[in-house]
Amino acid sequence: GIxxxxxxxDLILQEGANSTLRCNFSDSVNNLQWxxxxxxxxxxxxxxIPSGTKQNGRLSATTVATERYSLLYISSSQTTDSGVxxxxxxxxxxxxxxxxxxxxxxxx
Amino acid sequence: xxxxxxxxxxxxxxxxxxxxLRCDPISGHTALYWYRQSLGQGLEFLIYFQGNSAPDxxxxxxxxxxxxxxxxxxxxxxxxxxxxEDSAVYLCASSSRAFGGVRYNEQFFGPGTRLTVL
Numbered sequence: 001g002i003x004x005x006x007x008x009x010d011l012i013l014q015e016g017a018n019s020t021l022r023c024n025f026s027d028s029v030n031n032l033q034w035x036x037x038x039x040x041x042x043x044x045x046x047x048x049i050p051s052g053t054k055q056n057g058r059l060s061a062t063t064v065a066t067e068r069y070s071l072l073y074i075s076s077s078q079t080t081d082s083g084v085x086x087x088x089x090x091x092x093x094x095x096x097x098x099x100x101x102x103x104x105x106x107x108x
Numbered sequence: 109x110x111x112x113x114x115x116x117x118x119x120x121x122x123x124x125x126x127x128x129l130r131c132d133p134i135s136g137h138t139a140l141y142w143y144r145q146s147l148g149q150g151l152e153f154l155i156y157f158q159g160n161s162a163p164d165x166x167x168x169x170x171x172x173x174x175x176x177x178x179x180x181x182x183x184x185x186x187x188x189x190x191x192x193e194d195s196a197v198y199l200c201a202s203s204s205r206a207f208g209g210v211r212y213n214e215q216f217f218g219p220g221t222r223l224t225v226l
Binding site: 030031033035040041042043045048086088090095096097098099100101 | 141143145150151152153156164167197199201213214215216217219220222
């Protein structure tokens with residue numbers, strides 16, 4: 001099955017800073033999603049991005065499927081951005097394989 | 109409802125008891141998934157239902173785990189003879205909303221059921 005690696009595993013930012021989270025995956029995929037897991041455990045959909053680039057406010061994501069990686073950009077970070085960010089490519093049948101996540105802490 | 113709902117939100121049980129966890133997917137979604145999130149194991153796939161097709165059970169960790177989906181909507185995950193290692197948050201997701209003739213595979217997750225086995 002697909003192997004997923006996320007980096008960095010932990011990240012501490014000062015409020016207002018920018019960051020880039022990376023996701024490498026080992027096989028071709030037909031789905032890739034980025035999630036933010038908030039402190040209450042809810043998985044919040046950020047992007048559905050099997051390929052290309054999307055932007056939503058301060059967040060944007062790029063997936064280069066041919067090179068098997070995806071990037072999540074967070075600009076002007078806020079304390080509410082804290083939590084765990086998961087990358088999850090989809091295997092055949094579209095079941096998602098989750099990376100270990102990046103734990104983000106934004107300090108005020 | 110507007111999103112995926114799960115019940116109960118918390119379940120505490122004794123080792124050896126059976127438990128049932130319920131998932132109500134987003135209306136009209138044809139695909140339904142169960143995942144488990146446990147300390148040290150991350151988020152792992154358990155089982156997948158798509159329409160009337162046979163479910164993909166490849167992620168179920170043992171034969172104590174089973175799931176069914178009635179009428180193509182509500183799903184129940186059953187764990188028999190629970191063990192302490194079954195303690196985890198069980199998450200349900202749904203997807204495959206057809207819009208304008210195009211199928212979208214984006215998965216939307218419920219809030220989860222936190223299972224604690226004493």
